[in-house]
Amino acid sequence: MQMTSFLQDKQLTIALSGEIDHHGARSVLRMIADKIDQYMPVLCILDFKGVTFMDSSGIAIVIHTYRRMCELQGTLRLKRVPPQPMKVLLAAGMDRIISIEGREPVHEM
Amino acid sequence: MKCENQMTLEFPSKSVNEAFARSAVACFAAQLDPTLEELGDIKTAVSEAVTNCIVHGYPDSIGKITIRCRIMENQTLDIVIRDKGCGIADVAQARTPMFTTGGEERSGMGFTIMESFMHELKVTSQPGRGTTVHMKRRIMKRGGKA
Ligand SMILES: Nc1ncnc2c1ncn2[C@@H]1O[C@H](COP(=O)(O)OP(=O)(O)OP(=O)(O)O)[C@@H](O)[C@H]1O
Numbered sequence: 001m002q003m004t005s006f007l008q009d010k011q012l013t014i015a016l017s018g019e020i021d022h023h024g025a026r027s028v029l030r031m032i033a034d035k036i037d038q039y040m041p042v043l044c045i046l047d048f049k050g051v052t053f054m055d056s057s058g059i060a061i062v063i064h065t066y067r068r069m070c071e072l073q074g075t076l077r078l079k080r081v082p083p084q085p086m087k088v089l090l091a092a093g094m095d096r097i098i099s100i101e102g103r104e105p106v107h108e109m
Numbered sequence: 110m111k112c113e114n115q116m117t118l119e120f121p122s123k124s125v126n127e128a129f130a131r132s133a134v135a136c137f138a139a140q141l142d143p144t145l146e147e148l149g150d151i152k153t154a155v156s157e158a159v160t161n162c163i164v165h166g167y168p169d170s171i172g173k174i175t176i177r178c179r180i181m182e183n184q185t186l187d188i189v190i191r192d193k194g195c196g197i198a199d200v201a202q203a204r205t206p207m208f209t210t211g212g213e214e215r216s217g218m219g220f221t222i223m224e225s226f227m228h229e230l231k232v233t234s235q236p237g238r239g240t241t242v243h244m245k246r247r248i249m250k251r252g253g254k255a
């Protein structure tokens with residue numbers, strides 16, 4: 001799991017990539033929490049474009065990040081989510097509390 | 110139902126083996142010619158069950174996890190994942206969405222995900238003896254391969 005992030009106008013975008021499972025979850029959670037504490041964004045966007053696999057360990061990360069953004073009276077948004085993580089997010093009902101966007105429909109094979 | 114092929118895996122409950130376990134099962138399932146979505150579902154369900162053995166079954170030690178995977182007639186993948194860890198006192202309660210004993214690193218959605226991604230899910234457990242998760246998934250036959 002690798003992570004890059006950038007900040008613009010109090011909008012923090014964090015790009016996740018690789019596989020999100022229990023093995024790597026703790027470090028992902030810590031990296032996201034550190035970035036949020038450092039920049040105190042109004043809007044946090046998790047960009048899932050590079051995520052190749054996610055299980056329920058990712059749900060806990062999303063819930064945790066959502067709670068932290070609520071404390072800051074900010075918003076969390078997930079974007080460019082590929083089909084497999086999307087299915088997991090929907091099965092867990094995450095679309096009821098967070099805005100989730102799928103990946104762009106271009107270049108579908 | 111007749112078994113057409115099978116494999117067994119045994120490995121210690123180290124979290125680094127999560128990716129190995131789900132990939133191995135997916136590779137074995139590949140002979141049923143599943144779609145990417147079906148493969149993703151199988152990988153996810155296996156990841157959930159194996160992570161549960163590691164996190165809950167053996168919370169303070171390293172124990173043995175076994176996976177038996179069979180291909181049955183009718184294109185059905187039959188997967189049994191077993192630990193000899195602490196077990197579950199109340200399985201019905203454990204299967205309730207959002208029920209967790211795992212703290213803030215867990216969401217209590219593992220069994221819910223296994224249930225929705227597989228066609229059958231059976232969980233048997235005995236406190237102190239371990240837990241067995243038995244799942245089945247039919248793979249749709251695809252006509253006209255390219
Ligand atoms: N192999 C196991 N051994 C012992 N207890 C288990 C096992 N599998 C599940 N449990 C119990 O069942 C509960 C529910 O499991 P489930 O996978 O649904 O959620 P979780 O693991 O707590 O969270 P998540 O899977 O969303 O990260 C666990 O919190 C744990 O108490």
Ligand SMILES: [Mg+2]
Binds near residue numbers: 056157160220
């Ligand atoms: Mg679980």
